[in-house]
Amino acid sequence: MKLLARYLLKELVIPLGVWVAFLFLLLFVMQFLRGTDVLLGSAVTLQDMGQLLLYLAPHFLMMALPIAFLLAILLGLGRLSEDRELTALQALGIGPVQLLAGPLAIGAVLAGLMLLLTSTAEPWGLTSVKGFVAEIIKKNVVGDVKSGVFYEDLSNLTLYAETVEGEERRWTNVLLYDDREPSSPLLMLAHNGQVNTNTSGQVLTLVLGDGEAHRANQTSSAYSVVTFQKGEIAVGVEGSMGRRNRFRSPKEELTPVELLQAADEAERTGGDARPFLMALHNRVGHALAPLSFALLGTPLAIGRRQGGRAWGYLFTLGGYVLFYLLMRLFEQMGQQGKLPVPLAGQLANILFCAAGVVAMYRVNRSGTVR
Known part of the structure; x- marks a missing residue:
């Protein structure tokens, strides 16, 4: 047996x-x-x-x-x-x-x-x-943003940098259009910027420097402009990237x-x-x-x-x-x-x-x- x-x-x-x-x-x-x-x-x-x-x-x-x-x-x-x-x-x-x-x-x-x-x-x-x-x-966001190319992989966000330089992938002459709130879209123009990858969890931070933010209200004629030395845009990786984390x-x-x-x-x-x-x-x-x-x-x-x-x-x-x-x-x-x-x-x-x-x-x- x-x-x-x-x-x-x-x-x-x-x-x-x-x-x-x-x-x-x-x-x-x-x-x-x-x-x-x-x-x-x-x-x-x-x-x-x-x-x-x-x-x-x-x-x-x-x-x-x-x-x-x-x-x-x-x-x-x-x-x-x-x-x-x-x-x-x-x-x-x-x-x-x-x-x-x-x-x-x-x-x-x-x-x-x-x-x-x-x-x-x-x-x-x-x-x-x-x-x-x-x-x-x-890390992909850091590597995929190219000089002179509109980057649209972030849902409801469009990013453009005139030049991307150095190992730290620093941006110059940056445009960021944030349409996550359709009723009041945000346009940010900055002389420099980069991605902060040191954040933990499901949040990615875009750091912009020496620029101005334009916000329009679609329900009224209100329009505001704010200048800043340093601005940060937090992006939820899971929710704001087209459900790419599956x-x-x-x-x-x-x-x-x-x-x-x-x-x-x-x-x-x-x-x-x-x-x-x-x-x-x-x-x-x-x-x-x-x-x-x-x-x-x-x-x-x-x-x-x-x-x-x-x-x-x-x-x-x-x-x-x-x-x-x-x-x-x-x-x-x-x-x-x-x-x-x-x-x-x-x-x-x-x-x-x-x-x-x-x-x-x-x-x-x-x-x-x-």
Whole structure:
């Protein structure tokens, strides 16, 4: 039995590693394409890309591990079924139920790993990447402002500098048009200026010197002019840059303890605690998905007909999409109070486990020969 266990583990672990690597790379490429306006800026280096990958790795693993595990079961046990090895094992008295132990063991390990990731590394990574991308955007502004070219990547702000000089990228003869308040736009003209990148958080500061500010009121004929020696314009990176920082979801940045604290705070202030509790239970449900996938995927793989690999992959991907849709559906029902929050977080797993038990019962009765 130990030899059989090692053989089955080899058949599952190798394709699992291949699928995780493939899906991890695919997710990173998709995220990269979504953020090309940030990640292809003039200030981005290979070190920045590596740091970004480190921050996003826990989130990508949380997304890749369940479907990679389901595909590994299909590929590993499915090959044994197609090569009639499962028929030989059945002739030796080893039935489908005994083959379930290996996938369940790997599923338990993956579930434990995902619970650890979603409780610690994933919130840390998503929180870190928000500030990291904000800093990249700030550095891009410094490098992307060119002499004699209008810079319009800042939403509702237009910047022009006659010359950009030195390593500190100082500007001379600067024009800044601020249309963030359409009813009273602001025009600033200055002899010099530059970007202050030493600010923390989601704020970028444009520092202008020796100039004047013109403000017009569209609802009246009022027009004001103010001269200044030094003026600063604060720009919110996240809100004022066309939503270029798209690398996080707010509740995913919170640890389970922080979600419980937020729920408690919402209850004490008369708010709705369900969204925070639902986010916590939904996260736990997603982390436990490998167990339900093991229970459902094993009978589907060993009971697959000859030559049905393509249909098997299609069915596997369809099953994962169905699981995701059910998770979102039950999440909405939990937030609306139509289902108890703990049940809503685990109901997709419960349904998949029930389907797996039925499928295993049918395979066990009929055998593995097809």
